[in-house]
Amino acid sequence: MRIMGIDPGTRSVGYGVVDKEGSRLILVACGTIRPRPKETLPARLKTIFEELSSVVREYSPEVVAVEDVFAGKGSKSSIKIGEGRGIALLSAALKDVPVAEYTATKVKMATTGNGHATKEQVKKMVSTILRIQDSRTAEDAADALAIAICHCHRSGKTHGFED
Amino acid sequence: MRIMGIDPGTRSVGYGVVDKEGSRLILVACGTIRPRPKETLPARLKTIFEELSSVVREYSPEVVAVEDVFAGKGSKSSIKIGEGRGIALLSAALKDVPVAEYTATKVKMATTGNGHATKEQVKKMVSTILRIQDSRTAEDAADALAIAICHCHRSGKTHGFED
Numbered sequence: 001m002r003i004m005g006i007d008p009g010t011r012s013v014g015y016g017v018v019d020k021e022g023s024r025l026i027l028v029a030c031g032t033i034r035p036r037p038k039e040t041l042p043a044r045l046k047t048i049f050e051e052l053s054s055v056v057r058e059y060s061p062e063v064v065a066v067e068d069v070f071a072g073k074g075s076k077s078s079i080k081i082g083e084g085r086g087i088a089l090l091s092a093a094l095k096d097v098p099v100a101e102y103t104a105t106k107v108k109m110a111t112t113g114n115g116h117a118t119k120e121q122v123k124k125m126v127s128t129i130l131r132i133q134d135s136r137t138a139e140d141a142a143d144a145l146a147i148a149i150c151h152c153h154r155s156g157k158t159h160g161f162e163d
Numbered sequence: 164m165r166i167m168g169i170d171p172g173t174r175s176v177g178y179g180v181v182d183k184e185g186s187r188l189i190l191v192a193c194g195t196i197r198p199r200p201k202e203t204l205p206a207r208l209k210t211i212f213e214e215l216s217s218v219v220r221e222y223s224p225e226v227v228a229v230e231d232v233f234a235g236k237g238s239k240s241s242i243k244i245g246e247g248r249g250i251a252l253l254s255a256a257l258k259d260v261p262v263a264e265y266t267a268t269k270v271k272m273a274t275t276g277n278g279h280a281t282k283e284q285v286k287k288m289v290s291t292i293l294r295i296q297d298s299r300t301a302e303d304a305a306d307a308l309a310i311a312i313c314h315c316h317r318s319g320k321t322h323g324f325e326d
Binding site for chain 2: 084
């Protein structure tokens with residue numbers, strides 16, 4: 001099974017593609033999409049959408065996994081989170097790839113065994129699980145890879161979106 | 164000049180296309196996109212994106228105008244607003260149509276002369292300004308038409324997005 005994790009945003013978007021073969025998880029690809037910071041928001045969303053769509057097209061994941069977010073740091077931040085999420089969900093939906101969502105706590109639990117793990121601990125476990133040698137690789141897309149790993153370990157809200 | 168106003172959402176999206184000829188405003192088209200309520204969020208975003216893109220393609224607006232939103236009623240609502248906005252902005256950006264944003268207060272001011280006007284007052288003025296006979300027409304897309312009218316009256320933050 002091939003899973004693509006996405007860590008959405010409007011300034012930087014992480015993605016990670018993982019194959020699950022039996023109990024083994026294999027890193028297929030990962031990276032970060034960084035639209036030019038001086039671009040307008042619509043132009044950045046366009047870049048993000050086009051690049052995410054191209055990753056989905058290239059790797060044909062069976063599932064896209066994203067973080068289920070309940071709140072940002074304030075309203076403005078929550079709106080930004082929504083804008084990024086909208087583009088990520090659309091890039092999967094337009095290719096008819098089902099979307100699964102996991103809370104941050106579940107992602108931390110699935111990767112480190114501790115729902116309150118730090119970002120650093122998650123990164124380290126992502127590198128260990130996927131046998132990533134280059135620490136920068138994990139750095140770039142650790143959150144996205146962690147969500148993909150979480151999907152491999154757990155069954156989540158696939159297709160189960162409700163407002 | 165042809166302006167398309169969008170009132171974004173994840174359950175219902177209003178749009179309205181207006182031509183400005185001299186000081187005269189002419190209704191070109193308006194409507195509401197309503198994805199099936201039982202669909203998943205990604206599926207609804209897909210429907211909204213495809214229908215908005217088709218309206219942009221059909222009417223070729225020179226500008227798309229949307230409401231500049233600062234806060235929803237709580238974090239969850241703000242995230243939903245962002246998801247809807249992301250799709251609306253993308254549908255313009257992918258066709259290289261510039262986007263202008265206006266606050267609700269400016270939209271009310273431009274249509275009724277009162278920044279604190281009620282929804283009902285805005286709807287009534289939209290019908291008067293665009294000489295709409297059928298009250299249901301205005302009902303469906305009044306907010307989107309009001310934003311388009313606002314762009315005709317004011318110069319706003321076109322291309323001026325900042326996080």
